[in-house]
Amino acid sequence: MKFGVVTFPGSNCDEDMIHVLGTLFDQPVERLWHKEHDLKGVDMVVLPGGFSYGDYLRSGAIARFSPIMQEVVAHAKKGGLVFGVCNGFQVLCEAGLVPGALLHNDGQKFVARNTWIRPATRRTVLTSLVPDRALKIPIAHGEGRYHADATTLKALKDNDQVLFRYCDAEGRITDEANPNGSKENIAGVCNKERNVFGMMPHPERAADERLGNTDGRSLFDSLLKTALTSA
Numbered sequence: 001m002k003f004g005v006v007t008f009p010g011s012n013c014d015e016d017m018i019h020v021l022g023t024l025f026d027q028p029v030e031r032l033w034h035k036e037h038d039l040k041g042v043d044m045v046v047l048p049g050g051f052s053y054g055d056y057l058r059s060g061a062i063a064r065f066s067p068i069m070q071e072v073v074a075h076a077k078k079g080g081l082v083f084g085v086c087n088g089f090q091v092l093c094e095a096g097l098v099p100g101a102l103l104h105n106d107g108q109k110f111v112a113r114n115t116w117i118r119p120a121t122r123r124t125v126l127t128s129l130v131p132d133r134a135l136k137i138p139i140a141h142g143e144g145r146y147h148a149d150a151t152t153l154k155a156l157k158d159n160d161q162v163l164f165r166y167c168d169a170e171g172r173i174t175d176e177a178n179p180n181g182s183k184e185n186i187a188g189v190c191n192k193e194r195n196v197f198g199m200m201p202h203p204e205r206a207a208d209e210r211l212g213n214t215d216g217r218s219l220f221d222s223l224l225k226t227a228l229t230s231a
Contacts, residue, residue: 001227004030004042006072006088008063013049013085013204020204021046025220034066043227044081045072047088049140049202059102059143060090069095081227082196083126086141089188089198098191098198099156100148102141106181110142114213115179117187117201118171120162124190126197127163129222134171135215137201139179144200146182146189156189163188164199 003021007014014031022029030040034052039045052063063069069091076082076097084092092098105111116134119127148156156162164187168177178185180200188199203216 001044001224002028002030002042003044003046004032004039005046005048006032006034006068007048008034008050008052008066010052010054011048011050011087013087013202016202016204017046017048017085020207020220024207024217025224027224032068034063034068036068037071039071039075044083044223045075047072047082047084047091048204049086049088052087052091055087055143058094059087060092060094063087063091064094073097076191076196079193079195081125083223084198085202085204086139086144086200089200090143092196092198097196098189099152099161100146100189102143102200103145103147104143105141105145105179110140111144111179112140113138113179115139115201116167116169116171116177117164118167118173120165121160123160124163124194124197125226126190126219126223128226130218134167134169135218136169136206136213137203137216138205139201141180141200144182145180146186146200148183153183156186159192161190161192161194162186163190163197164201
């Protein structure tokens, strides 16, 4: 499976993602520059974390208009896979590829720490094989509070589009386990067609044994095994 990792000015997790996909999982990875119009035949586009264009206007708001995003949107509309993590999730929301928005955290503070999430659906290639338990995955964001209106939230639940919810170490969905005030503890969502995925926690930062935590590997395992089986 061929991946393309986009680098915007201000991206700082692109190399982490390239390391996980290319080195740990031995998959071909193309580096995609924000000014390009060529996705180089990739199967999945990954929008990594960081502070694209400095996030000076609103996180992801400028990156959404970069040249490469024209191709990413077209790729998604044709059914191609797209995965946005943290700032990448913000870009996906700004581009309208997934529903909702990411607002400033409750308390208006940047939060960087390990958190716990658990899968909320099995019906995506990203989550189908993820174990049904609490996963320890780091977060690092100032605008990670997922927000959507009541109609959108109902549609997300009706269509089983919530990917992950914040929980405690035992897997319980509680207000105390919510690190940023996200609606209904939502940590990630997908589009209705189930080919575009966005999440705030960083699975690529929990995939290498040298970091002492490999809970994030299960997402990449699920993605590769399920996507290759269904190809």
